[in-house]
Amino acid sequence: MSYRSAFRADLFAGQTHIVTGGGSGIGRCCAHELAALGANVILIGRNIERLESTQAEIIADGGKASYYSVDIRQEADVRDTVAKIVADHGQIHGLVNNAGGQFPAPLLKISKNGWDAVVSSNLTGGFLMAREVMNQSMREKGGSIVNIIADMWRGMPSMGHSGAARAGMLSFTETAAVEWASYGVRVNAVAPGFIASSGMDSYGDEFANHVIPQMRGTIPSSRMGDEDEISSVITFLLSPAASYTTGACICVDGGSSLNTKLFGLKEHDRMPEQKAFHRAVKPMAVQRMMKK
Ligand SMILES: CCCCCCC/C=C/C(=O)SCCNC(=O)CCNC(=O)[C@H](O)C(C)(C)COP(=O)(O)OP(=O)(O)OC[C@H]1O[C@@H](n2cnc3c(N)ncnc32)[C@H](O)[C@@H]1OP(=O)(O)O
Numbered sequence: 001m002s003y004r005s006a007f008r009a010d011l012f013a014g015q016t017h018i019v020t021g022g023g024s025g026i027g028r029c030c031a032h033e034l035a036a037l038g039a040n041v042i043l044i045g046r047n048i049e050r051l052e053s054t055q056a057e058i059i060a061d062g063g064k065a066s067y068y069s070v071d072i073r074q075e076a077d078v079r080d081t082v083a084k085i086v087a088d089h090g091q092i093h094g095l096v097n098n099a100g101g102q103f104p105a106p107l108l109k110i111s112k113n114g115w116d117a118v119v120s121s122n123l124t125g126g127f128l129m130a131r132e133v134m135n136q137s138m139r140e141k142g143g144s145i146v147n148i149i150a151d152m153w154r155g156m157p158s159m160g161h162s163g164a165a166r167a168g169m170l171s172f173t174e175t176a177a178v179e180w181a182s183y184g185v186r187v188n189a190v191a192p193g194f195i196a197s198s199g200m201d202s203y204g205d206e207f208a209n210h211v212i213p214q215m216r217g218t219i220p221s222s223r224m225g226d227e228d229e230i231s232s233v234i235t236f237l238l239s240p241a242a243s244y245t246t247g248a249c250i251c252v253d254g255g256s257s258l259n260t261k262l263f264g265l266k267e268h269d270r271m272p273e274q275k276a277f278h279r280a281v282k283p284m285a286v287q288r289m290m291k292k
């Protein structure tokens with residue numbers, strides 16, 4: 001396997017892990033990392049071409065991967081898909097609830113359908129996946145669930161529908177952690193900051209040219225994160241290294257969720273952009289899809 005994870009190569013040998021949104025961006029990177037650590041990876045998403053392509057990359061790299069095309073917002077389809085996964089692969093050891101997304105718009109421009117589309121993608125869909133995986137495998141055999149949320153503390157201006165859904169997902173994470181602990185199931189969240197993912201590329205030129213440069217000025221680490229910097233934290237939470245960690249949320253954001261928005265960053269507070277040690281120890285991520 002060519003993915004250079006920071007973790008031990010056989011960490012997930014013999015295990016099956018589901019990654020929703022595994023056909024692109026952070027999910028695709030995470031699928032590569034888990035496969036490199038020996039997992040049988042199940043990719044979930046709607047777009048079959050992207051799922052097929054990620055599956056082919058992983059298999060070409062010597063890993064194990066399958067895909068199931070499903071819209072996580074459709075209750076019956078989620079139930080049937082999880083049943084099929086269990087029939088095909090047996091026990092599900094890990095679930096990464098990563099599928100999601102939103103469109104940038106001020107609250108006053110969001111229709112009810114637009115609100116519902118985003119809330120159901122980022123809250124209801126994750127709940128349905130977790131409930132079905134729990135009911136159909138983990139409540140008998142234990143497991144670990146990682147929910148990907150976002151930096152929504154103090155609001156998420158221009159993505160208010162998503163902020164509301166992600167705050168809900170954090171609360172769901174905490175409740176599930178308490179209710180499911182006795183089944184040997186851990187439930188945690190990861191809140192990425194600004195990550196240079198193929199998904200981020202999808203917001204168009206205005207976002208790339210104006211919003212992203214403005215964001216950079218609020219990040220103490222002075223740069224956007226990379227997909228593998230999220231996937232390594234997901235991997236940690238799925239692993240036995242996190243066996244006493246449940247109901248936690250890890251912000252992976254170069255410090256951007258701290259008080260920089262309120263007080264601003266002084267130049268001396270920021271990491272110089274090109275500091276050599278900054279990326280030297282980072283494992284080599286798979287290339288971003290849009291950059292190929
Ligand atoms: C600003 C600073 C903070 C930045 C922080 C950044 C943090 C987050 C980064 C990321 O998450 S990176 C990328 C993640 N990926 C995506 O966001 C994927 C892109 N988005 C989508 O795939 C879709 O927008 C969706 C959210 C999944 C919705 O898709 P769906 O197919 O269900 O919707 P539609 O059927 O097309 O539409 C439903 C409803 O929504 C309205 N709508 C859709 N897009 C827009 C838009 N751009 N502007 C306004 N409204 C939109 C659409 O019109 C429909 O409503 P009605 O017209 O029927 O009322």
Ligand SMILES: NC(=O)C1=CN([C@@H]2O[C@H](COP(=O)(O)OP(=O)(O)OC[C@H]3O[C@@H](n4cnc5c(N)ncnc54)[C@H](OP(=O)(O)O)[C@@H]3O)[C@@H](O)[C@H]2O)C=CC1
Pocket residue numbers: 020021022023024025026027044045046047048050070071072073098099100101102121125148149150151191192193194195196197198199200202
């Ligand atoms: N990049 C960033 O800076 C940040 C990202 N996040 C979140 O991290 C997650 C991954 O983002 P990223 O990789 O950047 O973006 P992507 O757009 O590349 O990934 C989103 C994935 O979710 C899948 N998906 C979306 N809706 C559904 C659905 N209804 N059913 C099944 N699959 C779905 C998409 O696949 P398909 O279209 O094939 O269904 C896609 O593969 C998202 O939840 C995102 O909002 C949070 C904070 C910051």
